[in-house]
Amino acid sequence: MFQALLKFARTNTWLAVIFCIIPVLIYFLVFKVIALNINYVAFDDILILGIIPGFEDADWPNRWKRLTELFPEHRLVFSRSIILLLHSLFGKINMVWPMIVANICWTACAFIFYKAFRYLRISLWYFVPIMWLWFSIQSFENIFWGVSSLCNFGVLLFVLSSLYFATHHPKKHYIAILFAVLATFTYGNGLMVFPVIGLIAWLMGRKKDFVITVLVTGIIAVIYFIDFTPITQNLDFSNPQQVKEGFLGYFGFIGSIATISAYDAANSVLMTAVAAGFILIAALIYLFRKHWILLWNAAWGKTPFTNPGALFSLGIAAFVAITTLALVYKRIPTDTFEGMFKGRYRMYSALWCIALYFGLLSLTSRPSLRFSIVAIVPFVIFLNLIILHSNFALAVNNRRMAIVQEFNARYNADWLGVKMFSMDQARFEKIRAYYNSEDPLAEGWNPRLATDSIPCPKIYEPDTVKKDGSYIVVNFEKDFFPAEKNYSDGAYVILKSAGHTYASAQTQYPVPLKTTIRRFMYFNKGAYVNFHSATVEPGFYRIYLLVRKNGKNTIYCTNKTWKEE
Known part of the structure; x- marks a missing residue:
């Protein structure tokens, strides 16, 4: 039966097309x-939208200066x-538009693959793993972070x-150079592709292209x-702790796809990523063992050396390796080892996996490929779905945080968040006026009233009100707060x-996951809410619960107060 199923799959390309489309959908x-x-979590979008005021009135030298202004070390x-183009075309900005442009870039990467x-x-079946690897949501920060999306994708x-x-x-090496220039002025690590394409030209025996690339x-x-x-x-390098964290962070960054969740900072999980990084690098070295x-x-x-698939694989891996090295060198002192596992970095681990897979396709015999693809396809589909299950709730949480x-x-x-x-x-x-975002939590009441009293028809007491380290914690643990209209619905503490x-x-x-499969449910019950105490000014506060349901707000009294010293 299994052999019959494989034969059916091999002879029906349309099925492979469907399996390629599903992860995109x-x-x-x-x-x-x-x-x-x-504006997504942090105010990077606001800072970049600052390009709009006064740009049209500036002369060309000042326009170039503003376009290339460092942020923080990127041009x-x-x-x-893209922001200026969208504003010029429509007279305003919707922060979803740059996200759409960025995700078109992400989709175009799949076209390059x-x-x-x-x-x-x-067979097209060998392309299926690439699609399931690429269209996972582990890098969801980049998917929904307007300007960051444009940079990273x-x-x-x-x-x-x-x-x-x-x-x-x-x-057409000149086109490769042109794209390298565009990459450089999209994000700082884009500059790293120059030595890679220069090396590729040298290995292919194209000395003239190599010299032009260097110049x-x-x-x-x-x-x-x-x-x-x-x-x-x-x-x-004189600090042993930094060197250790840099060494582990290098491998952890490359193997970070193994964490599954974008925000799991448990030490055991991060060390799993380090081990995965060792394996992924060793696998690439082993794969090229006959070609070194x-x-x-x-x-x-x-x-x-003129094997284009193998060089494409090595080129991607070299770019990721250099990017990782630069990131470790620049980020370890401030972000430490844990900082190598930011959600938006996960795309580089997926990219390394695709580089490894292209090496496998380019250097492995057809009989071995036919044997391995039977295991690879279900594995990457399972990996994609596990990542989806682990990260969708995090993406919803980030939407509400924004x-x-x-x-x-x-x-x-x-508020400290603005001052930072x-x-x-x-x-x-002033900048918000360009994109005129909705203010859903303010609907139906006036947050600017100079009083601590809000009219509320009912009482809804929390299960927990306490200080936990630097956080003020207010939890409602017994009930579900389902989203009905959209994922702005939910529970908020005021x-x-x-x-x-x-x-x-x-x-x-x-x-x-087993509960999701067995009961067809996803979100757990309870609303777990916290405030970082540094963002709350000293004073006496009344605690309220705002429940947004089907796009409408209801505010409940809790009979609880908080005094921030």
Whole structure:
């Protein structure tokens, strides 16, 4: 029966097409229900939208200066240009629009993979794992973070395009260089693709292209670093702790897909990622075991190495390896080992897996491939779905966090979240006017009332009100707060004094996978809410529960108060 099933699959390409489309549909369905016209967590979007005021009135030298202004050590020309283009076309900004552009870039990366895959002339079934790896939601921060989406997804599109032309169209190496320039001015690590395409040209015996790449790299580097001012510390090699964290962080970054959840910071989980990183790197080295001597000869100019699929694999891996090295060097002193596992970094681990897979397709015999694909396809499908189950709730939580972040910025002139980004409330409101986000939590009442009293028809007492470390914790543990209209629905806690009105959203967790399968349910019951005490000014507060259901707010008294010292 199993053999008959395999034969049926091999002879029906349309089934492979369906399996390629399914992860894309899941991905964009998640996008549809989570994406929101709002400044995402942190105020990076607000800072980049600051390009709009005064840009049209500036002369061209000042326009270039504003486009290339460091943020914080990146020159985000692509992101700023897209924002300006959208504003020019529509006269306003909707923060979902840059997300759409960014996710089109992500989808275009899959098209680049397919273009490279076609050269292998093998069954479409071998492309199925690439689609399920690429269209997972583990990097959901990038999917929904307008400007960050443009940076991170845009740079990968330009990098992959550069590598594709360098390996599969060597006579058009100038196009590879052009995409490398675009990558550089999309995000800082885009500059790292220059040495990679230069090395590819050298290995392929194209010395002229190598020299041109070196010269262009020098010119672009001068332009990029002409007024460069580093704002972060570098890894201190005399500090054993930093060296240790850098070493482990390097492998953990590459193997971070193994954490499954984008935010699981348990030490055992992070060390699993470190082990996975060792395995992924060792697997690539082993895969090329019969070709290292050929690459060595090519490096010394003896015999060109012209396997485009293998070079594409190595090019992607080299770019990820250099990016990881740069990140470890720049981030370990401030972010430490745990900082290598930010949700938006997960795409590089998936990219390494795809590089490894392209190496497998390019260097493995057809009989071995036919044997391995039977295990690989179900494994990557399972991996994608496990990642979906673990991260969808986190994406929903982040949407609600973005809502309360804007709420707190609007109704508390001295809110720490705004001050941390060197803004005041007036500046925030000026930029917010360009995208005019909704303010769902303020519907039906006035958060600016100079009183700690809010009219509420019913009482809903919390199960927990306490201080836990740096957090004020208010939990409602016994009930479900389902989303009906959209994922802005849910439970929110309000801290109200005469001078301040703070909101915080519920944190929801998924039920175990077996419960999801058995009972067809996903979210666990309970609303777990916390405020970081540093963001709450000293004073006496009354605690309220705001339940948004089917797009309408109901505020409940809790008969609880909090005094922040």
